[in-house]
Amino acid sequence: METRPAFARVKSPEEFASLPSPAYVLEEAQLEENCRILAGLMERTGCKVLLAQKAFSNYKCYPLVGKYLAGTEASGLFEARLGREEMPDKEVHVFCAAYREADFRELLQYADHIVFNSISQLKKFGKMGKEAGKSLGLRINPQHSTQEGHAIYDPCAPGSRMGVTREVWDKDMTPELLELLDGLHFHTLCEQDSPDLAATLEAVEKGFGDVLPRMKWLNMGGGHHITRPGYDMATLEGSISKAQSLWDVEVYLEPGEAVALNAGYLVSRVLDIVTNGDTKIAILDTSAACHMPDVIEMPYTPPLYQASEPGKLQHTYRLAGPTCLAGDVIGDYSFSRELQEGDILVFGDMAIYTTCKNNTFNGMPLPNIYRRRVDGELQQLTDFGYRDFKMRL
Numbered sequence: 001m002e003t004r005p006a007f008a009r010v011k012s013p014e015e016f017a018s019l020p021s022p023a024y025v026l027e028e029a030q031l032e033e034n035c036r037i038l039a040g041l042m043e044r045t046g047c048k049v050l051l052a053q054k055a056f057s058n059y060k061c062y063p064l065v066g067k068y069l070a071g072t073e074a075s076g077l078f079e080a081r082l083g084r085e086e087m088p089d090k091e092v093h094v095f096c097a098a099y100r101e102a103d104f105r106e107l108l109q110y111a112d113h114i115v116f117n118s119i120s121q122l123k124k125f126g127k128m129g130k131e132a133g134k135s136l137g138l139r140i141n142p143q144h145s146t147q148e149g150h151a152i153y154d155p156c157a158p159g160s161r162m163g164v165t166r167e168v169w170d171k172d173m174t175p176e177l178l179e180l181l182d183g184l185h186f187h188t189l190c191e192q193d194s195p196d197l198a199a200t201l202e203a204v205e206k207g208f209g210d211v212l213p214r215m216k217w218l219n220m221g222g223g224h225h226i227t228r229p230g231y232d233m234a235t236l237e238g239s240i241s242k243a244q245s246l247w248d249v250e251v252y253l254e255p256g257e258a259v260a261l262n263a264g265y266l267v268s269r270v271l272d273i274v275t276n277g278d279t280k281i282a283i284l285d286t287s288a289a290c291h292m293p294d295v296i297e298m299p300y301t302p303p304l305y306q307a308s309e310p311g312k313l314q315h316t317y318r319l320a321g322p323t324c325l326a327g328d329v330i331g332d333y334s335f336s337r338e339l340q341e342g343d344i345l346v347f348g349d350m351a352i353y354t355t356c357k358n359n360t361f362n363g364m365p366l367p368n369i370y371r372r373r374v375d376g377e378l379q380q381l382t383d384f385g386y387r388d389f390k391m392r393l
């Protein structure tokens with residue numbers, strides 16, 4: 001029996017046998033369980049949790065998410081509009097590394113909180129934002145790395161463009177610009193536990209503790225793996241109440257992953273088996289490069305139902321996609337039996353950074369998106385085809 005959290009709600013691959021593959025399946029019962037955990041945090045601490053749409057923006061699930069969370073966080077104009085349209089009664093926050101003028105003007109229709117990445121952007125747009133009644137923030141860079149090994153996910157890496165360092169603040173901040181600010185924002189974590197947040201908060205206190213009492217809110221960004229089994233909730237709650245009591249600020253968190261963690265699958269089938277020397281390779285109808293790009297970008301090996309690490313079970317295969325890219329490899333896995341053409345393979349934790357990040361390289365079709373309702377009903381949400389490939393070219 002699979003005991004991994006990614007498959008807590010799967011009993012057999014045959015549950016998905018009726019679906020043409022490849023297909024994404026969103027597991028609403030898990031999504032709801034994650035949201036309940038986040039709602040419990042809000043209730044106990046008084047903080048507000050937003051959905052970072054960059055990770056999960058399957059808006060047909062927003063009515064469910066919106067029952068629990070305080071709103072959405074956007075990376076720019078389109079996500080802000082999506083959040084306003086699809087979770088209309090909730091807050092819309094936006095952070096972008098730099099706004100285009102036309103986008104900024106339109107954004108004023110959708111966003112409640114607007115966060116700037118630099119003092120020059122605050123100078124350019126702050127007055128316009130204030131006149132439109134928006135709550136304005138500035139992203140700070142606490143220059144405290146808590147991640148090792150993947151600088152592309154570390155906004156505190158040397159030379160990072162993300163956020164204002166204290167040195168730049170001291171050089172460029174003026175009393176007039178400070179007057180425009182309602183809050184500060186930092187985002188420094190990626191799939192991390194709360195002791196890393198606590199350490200970051202100390203750096204924030206050291207770097208910006210003098211200005212925080214002037215602020216109404218502090219947004220602690222995303223990267224908090226709150227819904228992961230074993231996550232240290234007490235330290236998170238301690239960090240939130242520390243910020244509340246030290247600076248009298250409203251605390252926001254904007255996790256993406258934690259909202260939809262383990263709440264989806266990518267269902268695929270084996271198309272062919274080939275060998276090269278000692279390596280047996282199963283070619284699937286799904287592609288790492290197109291349908292789970294973080295597998296290559298991050299990189300990581302996604303969990304696979306009823307499979308284990310290479311060599312652990314009797315039959316080891318490399319699973320790969322059908323595209324031309326030699327490196328379109330999902331990973332090496334072992335199975336208790338030999339794979340055959342037509343076998344259904346179910347990858348786990350596929351609701352996040354997948355449907356919002358996929359592409360049609362090689363003319364690969366976009367997998368349709370389904371949701372499994374809490375009562376078990378499978379509903380098709382999309383009807384992708386050739387036109388979706390063609391219209392972007």
Ligand SMILES: Cc1ncc(COP(=O)(O)O)c(C=O)c1O
Nearest residue numbers: 052055187222223224255256257
């Ligand atoms: C500003 C900001 N907020 C929130 C998030 C969401 O992070 P996660 O999905 O890791 O929780 C990100 C991710 O890159 C981000 O850049």
